[in-house]
Amino acid sequence: MLRLEPRAEPGRLMSVLSPVLALATTVVLGALLFVAVGKDPVRGLGLFFVEPIGSAYALSELAIKATPLLLIALGLAVCFRANVWNIGAEGQFVVGAIAAGGVAMMAGPTTGRWIVVPILLAGMLGGMVWAGLVALLRDRANASEILVSLMLVYVAEMLLEYLVYGPWKDPAGYNFPQTITFLEATRVPHLLPGTGQRAHIGLLLALLAVALCWLSLFRTYAGYQLQVVGLAPSAARYAGFSSRRVLWLAMLGSGAASGLAGALEAAGPVGQLTPHIPAGYGFAGIIVAFVGRLHPVGIVFSSVLMSMFYLGGELAQSRMGVPRSLTGVFQGVLLFTLLACDTLIDHRLRWTRRSVPGGG
Amino acid sequence: MESIALLVAATLNAGTVLAFASLGLLVNERSGVVNLGAEGLMLVAAVAGFAVTLGSGSVWLGLLAGAGAAGLLAAVFGLLVIWLNTNQYAAGLALSLFGSGFSAFVGVRFTQERLPERAHAFRVPLLADIPFIGPAVFRQHPMVYGAIALTFALAWFLYKSRAGLVLRAVGESPESAHALGYPVRRIRLGAVVVGGALCGIAGAYISVVYTQLWVEGIVAGKGWIALALTTFGTWRPTRVLLGAYLFGGVTMLQFHLQGAGVQIASQWLTMLPYLATIVVLVLISRNAAFIRTNMPASLGKPFSPGG
Numbered sequence: 001m002l003r004l005e006p007r008a009e010p011g012r013l014m015s016v017l018s019p020v021l022a023l024a025t026t027v028v029l030g031a032l033l034f035v036a037v038g039k040d041p042v043r044g045l046g047l048f049f050v051e052p053i054g055s056a057y058a059l060s061e062l063a064i065k066a067t068p069l070l071l072i073a074l075g076l077a078v079c080f081r082a083n084v085w086n087i088g089a090e091g092q093f094v095v096g097a098i099a100a101g102g103v104a105m106m107a108g109p110t111t112g113r114w115i116v117v118p119i120l121l122a123g124m125l126g127g128m129v130w131a132g133l134v135a136l137l138r139d140r141a142n143a144s145e146i147l148v149s150l151m152l153v154y155v156a157e158m159l160l161e162y163l164v165y166g167p168w169k170d171p172a173g174y175n176f177p178q179t180i181t182f183l184e185a186t187r188v189p190h191l192l193p194g195t196g197q198r199a200h201i202g203l204l205l206a207l208l209a210v211a212l213c214w215l216s217l218f219r220t221y222a223g224y225q226l227q228v229v230g231l232a233p234s235a236a237r238y239a240g241f242s243s244r245r246v247l248w249l250a251m252l253g254s255g256a257a258s259g260l261a262g263a264l265e266a267a268g269p270v271g272q273l274t275p276h277i278p279a280g281y282g283f284a285g286i287i288v289a290f291v292g293r294l295h296p297v298g299i300v301f302s303s304v305l306m307s308m309f310y311l312g313g314e315l316a317q318s319r320m321g322v323p324r325s326l327t328g329v330f331q332g333v334l335l336f337t338l339l340a341c342d343t344l345i346d347h348r349l350r351w352t353r354r355s356v357p358g359g360g
Numbered sequence: 361m362e363s364i365a366l367l368v369a370a371t372l373n374a375g376t377v378l379a380f381a382s383l384g385l386l387v388n389e390r391s392g393v394v395n396l397g398a399e400g401l402m403l404v405a406a407v408a409g410f411a412v413t414l415g416s417g418s419v420w421l422g423l424l425a426g427a428g429a430a431g432l433l434a435a436v437f438g439l440l441v442i443w444l445n446t447n448q449y450a451a452g453l454a455l456s457l458f459g460s461g462f463s464a465f466v467g468v469r470f471t472q473e474r475l476p477e478r479a480h481a482f483r484v485p486l487l488a489d490i491p492f493i494g495p496a497v498f499r500q501h502p503m504v505y506g507a508i509a510l511t512f513a514l515a516w517f518l519y520k521s522r523a524g525l526v527l528r529a530v531g532e533s534p535e536s537a538h539a540l541g542y543p544v545r546r547i548r549l550g551a552v553v554v555g556g557a558l559c560g561i562a563g564a565y566i567s568v569v570y571t572q573l574w575v576e577g578i579v580a581g582k583g584w585i586a587l588a589l590t591t592f593g594t595w596r597p598t599r600v601l602l603g604a605y606l607f608g609g610v611t612m613l614q615f616h617l618q619g620a621g622v623q624i625a626s627q628w629l630t631m632l633p634y635l636a637t638i639v640v641l642v643l644i645s646r647n648a649a650f651i652r653t654n655m656p657a658s659l660g661k662p663f664s665p666g667g
Contacts, residue, residue: 004443004444028463038644040474085449087453102575135489136642137638137642141641141642141643141646142645142646142647142648142651143593143638143641143642143645144588144645145595146396147584147587147588147637147641148641150581150584150585151585151588151634151635151637151638152579152634152638154581154631154634155631155634155635158627158628158630158631158634159627161627161633162367162625162627162628165627166627176376177438198530228468241453271525276648278382283457283460287454287457289452299560323464323465325461325464325465325468325469326461326465326466327461328457328462328465329458329461329462329463329465330461331455331458331461332400332455332457332458332460332462333458333463335453335454335457335458336436336440336451336454336455336458339440339446339447339450339451339454340440340444340446342446343445343446346445347444
């Protein structure tokens with residue numbers, strides 16, 4: 001029978017191969033899903049994996065989706081490495097968007113381009129406040145950060161709805177639940193102005209964040225402490241590393257990243273606040289972080305992959321009439337198969353003749 | 361008086377969803393496994409139950425389908441975390457994300473459908489006619505009484521039966537249970553599947569009995585609230601049931617307040633159950649020693665028999 005056997009050391013090759021294997025499984029399952037709903041699987045998969053990288057315009061759209069995913073996943077990777085289970089990035093993203101929107105709406109017709117800086121800073125601050133609440137309750141009252149951060153997602157969404165249905169509603173907006181369209185000066189500058197492509201400088205900020213995240217994780221003492229606290233809490237305690245400090249550090253960093261992502265979204269491609277600001281990036285970011293091996297460089301690749309899923313889902317809906325929520329199915333399957341494949345990092349498959357007693 | 365009776369009735373109804381889910385998670389966690397996938401299980405069960413009830417016209421078949429679908433998914437989760445020692449938090453999250461995507465995908469065709477209107481209420485003979493108490497308590501869907509029966513059955517199972525003792529032993533100290541010759545991993549899988557099926561009943565109850573329609577994300581965090589309730593109820597069935605009714609009450613209070621003409625934006629009221637969850641978590645978790653003595657000692661920790 002086929003048997004799992006622990007490896008003496010984690011297989012380095014498998015830790016890189018596992019996401020590839022998981023992606024391959026997801027693609028096969030995806031093809032089967034297309035067949036199951038009576039659609040051409042080759043054409044369907046083409047929409048997911050070829051079309052989104054097929055033209056300059058498509059690449060620009062890809063960058064728009066990859067930017068928030070990258071930012072959020074970087075923050076989550078730091079949290080997960082510290083064994084802090086922040087799963088409420090979606091809420092931190094929303095509050096970041098709200099704070100950014102609040103500043104953007106203060107701008108007048110004479111306001112200069114400098115306003116973009118306070119807008120983005122406000123977003124980061126908003127995300128930090130929302131994440132800080134989680135850290136505070138965890139630190140002071142020992143409340144599970146998983147549940148608190150998740151509950152705050154719903155609270156943030158309701159807060160956004162309250163604002164766009166109530167005090168912040170555009171008076172000239174035909175009663176639609178949305179704010180005014182932000183003035184041109186407040187919008188995040190495009191990367192390639194004049195080309196009609198919507199990709200914005202958020203991409204550069206996200207790449208900067210990758211470098212910052214890498215440096216702080218692997219080249220600073222605080223980053224080292226953070227990883228020890230995550231991997232070996234008792235060793236960390238013995239060494240005198242403060243797990244409380246690590247908790248705050250991870251949560252605030254992650255909140256700032258998610259908040260920035262929210263600000264870039266609100267003052268970037270969306271350009272106003274609507275109830276549709278929460279697009280699930282906060283949850284998809286969890287998958288991006290894991291698929292990227294919680295490593296800043298790996299996350300760059302996985303965020304591109306995940307935004308291909310997003311674009312593919314939109315294309316599949318408009319061209320083939322397949323529900324767009326296919327994206328969510330692909331995302332879930334990918335994380336599931338990845339976790340299963342990860343078993344092979346610490347274990348290897350062995351073919352043995354007899355069943356071994358003591359299983360069960 | 362009439363409106364208070366209705367509020368009590370609605371509270372019991374809403375509490376039933378939370379009760380089934382959190383009792384299921386209690387079984388799950390008593391074996392030492394945390395399942396963060398409850399929300400996803402409930403969503404898949406809600407759409408499965410809705411589809412079957414729509415097709416067959418039977419509420420009971422719908423609830424059964426929900427239990428089956430969620431039980432099956434929970435089994436996959438169980439194999440992953442029990443045999444392959446995958447991180448339970450990560451695998452549970454994967455389940456929740458998959459469930460919300462999959463249910464949305466499958467459910468698109470049901471968003472316009474409605475289940476035929478029918479009288480769900482089951483009138484307990486004689487008692488249903490008592491003024492005030494009758495309409496408040498004794499005119500409910502049978503599953504409302506099912507949740508209460510399940511609570512006491514579970515309390516008996518855990519504390520009075522041998523099988524319950526074994527389950528608790530597996531959750532407290534899998535090493536000792538293993539040394540005594542109990543198949544720890546199979547017992548855990550059993551608990552995960554039963555727990556998943558109960559979450560499934562809760563999910564299907566939402567779409568089939570409670571709202572009688574399907575919309576994307578219909579569970580709206582009840583799976584997560586149910587997870588918080590197991591902590592709130594310190595892993596005891598009766599306390600979990602009371603917690604479920606408390607939260608059912610908070611959920612219903614918002615509609616009651618709106619109905620009573622309280623001048624407050626509906627969004628603040630919708631926030632209530634989520635804020636209440638946070639408050640309750642903070643209050644209960646402050647006493648770390650209290651939680652530690654009540655929590656199954658091996659909760660969230662993987663176990664592999666050294667064979």
